[in-house]
Amino acid sequence: METLTEIIKFINFSFSYSGSNALILKNINLSIEEGDFVLLVGPSGCGKSTLLRCINGLIPHLYSGVYEGEVIVDGELVKNKSVNELATKVGFVFQNPENQIFMFSVEKDIVFGLENIGLDRNEIDSRLEWVLHALGIEHLRYKPPYELSDGQKQRVAIAGVLAMKPKILILDEPTSLLDPRTALEFILLIKELNRKFGLTIIVVEHRIDLLTNVANRMIVLDKGEIIFNGCLKEVIKNKNLNLYGVNVPPVIALQNYLKDEGLIFNEFYLNVKDFSKEIKRRLIGID
Amino acid sequence: MFWLAEGLVYRRQESIIHSLDPRVKLIISLSLFLLSLFSSTIFEFIILLSAIFLLGVLSKVLRRMIKTITFSLTFVIMIFAINLLVGYDLIFSIIISLRFIAIISSSSIFFLTSSPDELDLVMRSLHLPYDLIFAFVTAVRFVPVILLDAVQIIDSQRSRGLEIEKGNIFKRIRNYIPVLIPLIVQSIIRSEELAEAMESRAYGFSKKRTSYYTLHFKRKDYFVLCLNLTLVVLFILLIHLFHL
Numbered sequence: 001m002e003t004l005t006e007i008i009k010f011i012n013f014s015f016s017y018s019g020s021n022a023l024i025l026k027n028i029n030l031s032i033e034e035g036d037f038v039l040l041v042g043p044s045g046c047g048k049s050t051l052l053r054c055i056n057g058l059i060p061h062l063y064s065g066v067y068e069g070e071v072i073v074d075g076e077l078v079k080n081k082s083v084n085e086l087a088t089k090v091g092f093v094f095q096n097p098e099n100q101i102f103m104f105s106v107e108k109d110i111v112f113g114l115e116n117i118g119l120d121r122n123e124i125d126s127r128l129e130w131v132l133h134a135l136g137i138e139h140l141r142y143k144p145p146y147e148l149s150d151g152q153k154q155r156v157a158i159a160g161v162l163a164m165k166p167k168i169l170i171l172d173e174p175t176s177l178l179d180p181r182t183a184l185e186f187i188l189l190i191k192e193l194n195r196k197f198g199l200t201i202i203v204v205e206h207r208i209d210l211l212t213n214v215a216n217r218m219i220v221l222d223k224g225e226i227i228f229n230g231c232l233k234e235v236i237k238n239k240n241l242n243l244y245g246v247n248v249p250p251v252i253a254l255q256n257y258l259k260d261e262g263l264i265f266n267e268f269y270l271n272v273k274d275f276s277k278e279i280k281r282r283l284i285g286i287d
Numbered sequence: 288m289f290w291l292a293e294g295l296v297y298r299r300q301e302s303i304i305h306s307l308d309p310r311v312k313l314i315i316s317l318s319l320f321l322l323s324l325f326s327s328t329i330f331e332f333i334i335l336l337s338a339i340f341l342l343g344v345l346s347k348v349l350r351r352m353i354k355t356i357t358f359s360l361t362f363v364i365m366i367f368a369i370n371l372l373v374g375y376d377l378i379f380s381i382i383i384s385l386r387f388i389a390i391i392s393s394s395s396i397f398f399l400t401s402s403p404d405e406l407d408l409v410m411r412s413l414h415l416p417y418d419l420i421f422a423f424v425t426a427v428r429f430v431p432v433i434l435l436d437a438v439q440i441i442d443s444q445r446s447r448g449l450e451i452e453k454g455n456i457f458k459r460i461r462n463y464i465p466v467l468i469p470l471i472v473q474s475i476i477r478s479e480e481l482a483e484a485m486e487s488r489a490y491g492f493s494k495k496r497t498s499y500y501t502l503h504f505k506r507k508d509y510f511v512l513c514l515n516l517t518l519v520v521l522f523i524l525l526i527h528l529f530h531l
Contacts, residue, residue: 058483087489098432099480100488102425104404111499113488118495146431160488 006072007168007200008032008055013069015050015059024050026224028069032217034167037194038202039211039232042221043245048204051221052170055202056090057083074167088117091161093171097153101145106137106156109145110163117164131163134196135189151182155189162193168200169193175207183210190214209249212236212270220244237268251275297402304346304396308508309405310412315342315511316397318519323389329378331526332385338518339392348399352392359391403427412502421490425481433474440469 175183269275343349
C-alpha cells in the first residue's frame with residue numbers, strides 16, 4: 001500500500017518581521033503530503049505570502065524577524081538550509097513574471113538556474129528540452145522577454161523554476177495578470193504537472209472557481225491563523241467562508257442557499273456542469 | 288536623447304560583420320579605437336575614418352553610425368572652438384576634432400553589431416566575476432521595462448493635471464519630480480522582487496557555476512582576426528617607419 005509522505009510540516013510556528021510587533025503567523029501547525037494540490041486563500045495581509053516564503057527559506061534567510069517553532073521541508077529544517085540550497089526542492093513562482101525573467105532569451109533564462117546549481121552541459125541540454133516540451137513553449141525558445149505575452153511570460157517563469165526539478169511548486173497569485181481564458185489554461189497546465197510528475201503544488205489564488213476542480217486541499221488563513229484546513233470539498237462547503245474574504249463560487253453559494261431552503265442534495269457539486277446534471281435528474285425524476 | 292541611443296543600440300540585423308565572433312568584433316573596434324588615440328596626422332585619420340566607414344557599410348549600420356556622429360557634432364565644434372581659443376593652431380584643432388569622431392565611431396562599431404547577449408558571452412569568456420556580468424545583463428534587460436514604467440507614471444500624473452512641458456527650464460526640471468519619485472520607488476520594489484526570484488533560482492548556490500554557453504572561433508573569425516592584425520601592423524609601419 002502506498003504511504004503518504006509528509007513533505008512540508010509546520011510545528012507550532014510563529015513569525016513576525018523585524019521592526020514590527022505584530023505576529024504575521026500565529027502558532028501554525030500544518031502538514032502537506034507529497035503530491036497534494038493545495039489552494040491557499042485568505043484576505044490580503046493575512047499572511048499567505050509570508051507562509052509561502054517560510055517554505056522556500058526566504059524567511060528567515062532574506063527577511064529576518066522573530067522565528068519560533070519549526071518548518072520542515074522534505075525532511076530538513078528550513079532554517080538550517082540556505083535559500084539557494086532549497087531552490088532544488090522548492091520552486092517558487094511569483095506574482096509578476098516580468099521580475100523573474102532575467103535573461104535576454106527564454107532559453108538563456110531557463111539555463112540560468114541550471115548553471116547556478118553547477119550542472120554539466122549534457123544535463124542542462126536534456127532538462128532544457130524536457131521543460132520546453134512539458135510546458136509547450138518550444139516555439140518561444142529564442143524569443144526575448146519583451147516579445148512575450150503575459151501568459152507566455154508566466155509559462156517561462158514556471159519553466160525556469162521547473163527545470164531545477166523541485167518536488168514542491170509554489171505559486172503566489174499566478175493568474176492575477178492573466179485574462180480569464182489564459183488563466184484557466186494556465187491552471188490546467190499546473191494540474192497536468194501535478195498529475196504527471198507528482199509535484200506537490202501550493203497555489204494562492206483569489207479566483208477560487210478556477211481551482212475548485214483541480215485542487216484537493218484547501219487552507220483558509222486569516223490574521224495569521226489557519227481557520228480551515230482540509231479536503232477542498234469539505235472546506236468549500238463552509239458557509240462562513242465569505243467572512244474571510246473568500247469569493248465563494250456561485251454554484252457553491254447556490255447549493256448552500258438551497259440547503260437552507262430545505263433542498264438537500266446527496267452530494268456537493270463543485271462545478272456547474274455536474275450540478276445542473278443533478279438538477280435535471282431530479283426534475284425529470286419529479287416529472 | 289533617443290537619437291543618441293540610436294547610434295549605440297543594437298538592432299537585430301544580418302551582415303558579414305554581425306556574424307563574426309563578438310570577441311573579434313571587440314578586437315576590431317578596440318584596435319581602431321587605440322589607433323585613433325595615438326594617431327596625430329590628418330592623413331592617418333583619413334585612413335582610419337575610411338576604414339571605420341567601410342566597416343559601417345559592410346555591417347549595414349553606416350546610417351546609424353552617421354546619426355551618432357551628427358549628434359556628437361555639437362561636441363566636435365565645441366572641442367574645435369576651445370582648442371582654437373586657447374591658442375592651438377588650426378591643424379591641431381582639426382586633428383583633435385577628428386580624433387573625437389574616430390573614437391566615437393570606432394566604438395560604435397562594436398555596440399551596433401553585437402547584441403547584449405553577445406556582450407554577455409564576451410564577458411564570460413574574459414572570466415569576469417559572474418556578479419558583474421549578471422548586474423550588466425539585468426541592467427540592460429530591464430531598460431525597456433523601466434522605460435514602460437516611466438511612460439505609465441507620466442501618463443497617470445498627466446491625467447491628474449501635471450503639466451510636464453510647461454514653464455522655463457528650471458520649472459520643467461522640477462516638473463519631473465512627481466515622475467521620478469514613483470519611478471524610483473517602483474524600481475526599488477522591483478529590485479526586491481528580483482532579489483527574491485534570484486535567490487529562489489539558486490543564484491550563488493555554488494562557487495563552481497557552470498557555463499552552458501561558450502564561444503568558439505570559426506575559420507572566418509581566425510581569418511578576420513589575422514587580417515585585422517596585418518592591417519594594424521601595416522598601418523603602424525607605414526606611418527612610423529616611412530613617415531607618410
